[in-house]
Amino acid sequence: MASVLRRSQTVLNSLCRRQFSASPDGNLTTHAGKSMNLYSAINQALHIALETDPRAYVFGEDVGFGGVFRCTTGLADRYGKDRVFNTPLCEQGIVGFGIGLAAMGNRAIAEIQFADYIYPAFDQIVNEAAKFRYRSGNQFNCGGLTIRAPYGAVGHGGHYHSQSPEAFFCHVPGIKVVIPRSPYQAKGLLLSCIRDENPVVFFEPKWLYRLAVEEVPEDDFMLPLSQADVIREGSDITLVGWGAQLSVMEQACIDAEKEGISCELIDLRTLLPWDKETVEASVRKTGRLLISHEAPVTGGFGAEISASIVERCFLRQGEQNINVLHVVRPFSSLHNPIHILLLCLCID
Amino acid sequence: MIRFARSSSRNLFHRVLNRKFQYCSDSSMAVQCGRRRKDQSSGFFWPTCRFESTEAARHVDQLYLHNHDDQELDFPGGSVPFTKEMRFMSESTEKRVPCYRVLHENGDAITPPNFNQLTKDVAIKMYKDMITLQIMDNIFYEAQRQGRISFYLTSSGEEAIAIASAAALLPDDVVLAQYREPGVLLWRGFTLQEFANQLFGNKGDYGKGRQMPIHYGSNHHNYFTISSPLGTQLPQAVGIAYSLKMDKKEACVVAYFGDGTTSEGDFHAALNFAAVLRAPVIFICRNNGWAISTSIEEQFRSDGVVVKGQGYGIRSIRIDGNDTLAVYSAVRKARSMAIRENMPVLIEALTYRVGHHSTSDDSSKYRTTDEIQYWKMERNPMDRFAKWISNNGWFSQEDELNHKTTVKRQLLEAIQNAEKTEKPPLSELFNDVYDNLPKNLQEQEEVLRQTRKRYPQDYPSDVPL
Numbered sequence: 054m055a056s057v058l059r060r061s062q063t064v065l066n067s068l069c070r071r072q073f074s075a076s077p078d079g080n081l082t083t084h085a086g087k088s089m090n091l092y093s094a095i096n097q098a099l100h101i102a103l104e105t106d107p108r109a110y111v112f113g114e115d116v117g118f119g120g121v122f123r124c125t126t127g128l129a130d131r132y133g134k135d136r137v138f139n140t141p142l143c144e145q146g147i148v149g150f151g152i153g154l155a156a157m158g159n160r161a162i163a164e165i166q167f168a169d170y171i172y173p174a175f176d177q178i179v180n181e182a183a184k185f186r187y188r189s190g191n192q193f194n195c196g197g198l199t200i201r202a203p204y205g206a207v208g209h210g211g212h213y214h215s216q217s218p219e220a221f222f223c224h225v226p227g228i229k230v231v232i233p234r235s236p237y238q239a240k241g242l243l244l245s246c247i248r249d250e251n252p253v254v255f256f257e258p259k260w261l262y263r264l265a266v267e268e269v270p271e272d273d274f275m276l277p278l279s280q281a282d283v284i285r286e287g288s289d290i291t292l293v294g295w296g297a298q299l300s301v302m303e304q305a306c307i308d309a310e311k312e313g314i315s316c317e318l319i320d321l322r323t324l325l326p327w328d329k330e331t332v333e334a335s336v337r338k339t340g341r342l343l344i345s346h347e348a349p350v351t352g353g354f355g356a357e358i359s360a361s362i363v364e365r366c367f368l369r370q371g372e373q374n375i376n377v378l379h380v381v382r383p384f385s386s387l388h389n390p391i392h393i394l395l396l397c398l399c400i401d
Numbered sequence: 402m403i404r405f406a407r408s409s410s411r412n413l414f415h416r417v418l419n420r421k422f423q424y425c426s427d428s429s430m431a432v433q434c435g436r437r438r439k440d441q442s443s444g445f446f447w448p449t450c451r452f453e454s455t456e457a458a459r460h461v462d463q464l465y466l467h468n469h470d471d472q473e474l475d476f477p478g479g480s481v482p483f484t485k486e487m488r489f490m491s492e493s494t495e496k497r498v499p500c501y502r503v504l505h506e507n508g509d510a511i512t513p514p515n516f517n518q519l520t521k522d523v524a525i526k527m528y529k530d531m532i533t534l535q536i537m538d539n540i541f542y543e544a545q546r547q548g549r550i551s552f553y554l555t556s557s558g559e560e561a562i563a564i565a566s567a568a569a570l571l572p573d574d575v576v577l578a579q580y581r582e583p584g585v586l587l588w589r590g591f592t593l594q595e596f597a598n599q600l601f602g603n604k605g606d607y608g609k610g611r612q613m614p615i616h617y618g619s620n621h622h623n624y625f626t627i628s629s630p631l632g633t634q635l636p637q638a639v640g641i642a643y644s645l646k647m648d649k650k651e652a653c654v655v656a657y658f659g660d661g662t663t664s665e666g667d668f669h670a671a672l673n674f675a676a677v678l679r680a681p682v683i684f685i686c687r688n689n690g691w692a693i694s695t696s697i698e699e700q701f702r703s704d705g706v707v708v709k710g711q712g713y714g715i716r717s718i719r720i721d722g723n724d725t726l727a728v729y730s731a732v733r734k735a736r737s738m739a740i741r742e743n744m745p746v747l748i749e750a751l752t753y754r755v756g757h758h759s760t761s762d763d764s765s766k767y768r769t770t771d772e773i774q775y776w777k778m779e780r781n782p783m784d785r786f787a788k789w790i791s792n793n794g795w796f797s798q799e800d801e802l803n804h805k806t807t808v809k810r811q812l813l814e815a816i817q818n819a820e821k822t823e824k825p826p827l828s829e830l831f832n833d834v835y836d837n838l839p840k841n842l843q844e845q846e847e848v849l850r851q852t853r854k855r856y857p858q859d860y861p862s863d864v865p866l
């Protein structure tokens with residue numbers, strides 16, 4: 054155990070120090086810009102969203118003074134308390150209100166303080182936001198709605214500040230689910246989500262809010278939705294993940310490389326609707342697939358990926374050499390080292 | 402004080418209290434008005450003057466003002482007076498909140514309506530639309546019984562609320578209804594053909610046959626598409642109202658819901674959001690006594706719904722929902738307050754669901770026929786309004802007969818057309834889930850088309866490819 058812990062500490066340290074890569078070849082210098090962390094990148098995206106669209110609004114619990122994670126810092130001062138404001142402490146109210154605001158042709162950017170507290174709004178998201186366009190025959194839509202929520206383990210959050218609830222939402226046609234892995238990705242993807250004509254749930258890896266730092270262009274740019282990103286190319290195995298887990302997986306790839314295993318790492322970025330083609334092409338090349346996520350394994354989104362890839366690469370084409378491994382990262386304050394243990398499992 | 406101690410009877414106690422309340426009611430206003438926190442930086446003020454407060458509201462005010470000492474607690478939101486008396490706020494008021502009405506059962510106006518806005522033409526259209534609504538209910542209900550449509554739900558007994566409230570609004574006002582308010586759409590000009598198309602789920606249905614019957618919606622009429630989950634429209638109404646306010650529109654949002662729906666979390670979320678964000682939205686609760694088989698005694702302990710408004714800081718009124726003129730005048734007033742003062746208003750309209758909950762329900766299993774008959778015969782909203790307009794000499798029996806004959810003929814035609822019109826094509830199963838069809842849905846559509854080719858006998862023949 055001691056050696057595992059020591060090893061996990063090393064991994065953590067290296068993750069902390071490392072700049073998070075954003076481009077396919079891991080080359081940081083491709084985007085000229087300012088070095089910034091993830092929450093600042095989110096903040097910048099929100100500034101741009103409010104600046105470029107007078108019909109954009111930012112609201113949620115405590116967003117007025119900058120938010121508990123500082124993502125909305127300076128917005129109320131700059132754009133006024135009518136466009137950036139605190140709401141009462143009520144998630145179903147926040148999302149319901151956001152749907153109405155979006156239905157009037159506004160960009161409604163709602164913050165749920167923690168993804169763990171998104172469940173009171175589940176009905177408004179699943180039954181309302183997702184079905185608003187469909188049930189009205191496209192007479193009405195709430196496409197301008199974006200719901201931001203910090204998700205995932207940070208090491209001390211326990212049960213209710215650590216969850217990764219993405220799978221619940223990936224089962225819902227009508228919404229999009231997007232999770233960025235780094236500051237550059239966060240800014241570009243968030244702007245795309247805000248401007249997308251469909252309601253989006255945007256989960257932000259709160260572990261990386263301050264930890265992840267990279268060069269981010271200061272201008273207004275967008276990254277495509279429903280397009281996976283091949284972070285590193287390899288030939289022996291395909292690794293698929295999203296959000297904070299990618300930093301763990303990236304380290305695993307580096308370690309595996311030392312042992313002579315060539316890994317291809319894919320960031321799914323958009324989980325719904327997800328880019329099957331990119332994953333399929335990679336698995337056809339490597340013949341092996343490893344999916345890793347923080348959320349519980351049973352009914353997790355990894356199951357959707359493995360089922361789809363098995364169906365496409367194995368059942369349909371009769372290829373037989375596909376191995377699928379599914380790894381998760383549970384969450385608990387006490388058992389934080391286990392997260393890192395799983396990193397070792399990735400390498401094995 | 403001495404007087405309190407001597408009164409043993411609870412009634413007397415309260416009568417005395419009430420008298421005392423009257424006596425100091427003006428000074429209480431003075432105390433409450435304009436008091437704000439000294440270091441007022443947040444912009445939040447303690448609610449100032451109350452308008453048209455009911456007796457019950459005054460009662461509550463007085464409870465807290467008759468015996469406080471000179472010192473106050475400086476507290477966020479405004480200072481709070483101290484009192485040496487340990488007194489719990491009562492769980493209810495002694496008297497029920499009264500119900501505003503304009504017309505007697507016999508159709509006479511109790512006080513001459515002091516609104517000159519109700520012209521003869523508007524009054525006649527109101528009555529005609531109520532008749533149309535009633536005919537729609539009778540004929541569509543029958544159509545369901547004959548198996549021609551799958552489901553229906555009537556407005557029977559509640560015609561006045563939808564029609565009179567719609568008449569009090571302007572076309573720019575945005576409506577979010579529950580499901581028992583098709584009268585609002587009718588008033589706004591949704592045609593019998595449009596109603597029939599939705600019920601039959603044909604190509605002419607704006608919802609493309611995706612929802613059950615009665616889930617109407619029309620963007621041309623500023624009427625958001627009905628959603629089955631109860632109460633979800635209420636916080637949405639606040640978001641829409643906020644947008645109207647930001648756009649400085651001369652319009653408000655009107656959200657309808659039943660008594661049962663007030664138990665949903667969304668109702669409470671909506672009232673609180675609307676009050677805090679000062680959204681111009683009128684919440685109209687149709688308290689018809691029942692939520693399917695659950696009576697209001699099993700639904701809430703409070704004096705109905707109207708009293709909940711004040712808890713959220715919302716101006717509220719209880720009205721006779723079967724009195725067309727009371728509904729009309731209250732909604733008109735609420736509208737002008739909502740828009741002028743940027744604030745929500747809550748209206749509780751007392752009425753009765755005379756029909757079964759829906760075609761899937763048999764209400765004789767849980768309520769007496771006497772109760773239904775009483776509301777149908779003695780408190781019938783249409784009879785009462787009919788008496789008033791015929792007393793005015795505006796509408797004769799003959800006019801009524803002519804209107805009925807015309808509507809019946811038009812409706813039967815509409816039904817025949819709707820039945821003949823083809824269903825929306827298969828592609829509509831996948832369209833509009835997103836703005837554009839994503840790859841995963843394209844793939845699923847393709848699989849469905851292949852399967853349909855292989856097993857044509859298992860697929861409905863009336864759905865075009």
Ligand SMILES: Cc1ncc(C[n+]2csc(CCOP(=O)(O)OP(=O)(O)O)c2C)c(N)n1
Nearest residue numbers: 581629630631659660661662689691692693
């Ligand atoms: C969230 C939710 N729960 C339950 C139902 C099933 N349901 C449909 S109507 C109804 C009763 C509603 O009663 P009320 O709000 O008083 O309206 P009314 O039917 O009396 O007009 C119920 C329980 C539903 N549609 N949505």
Ligand SMILES: [Mg+2]
Nearest residue numbers: 659660691692
């Ligand atoms: Mg009811």
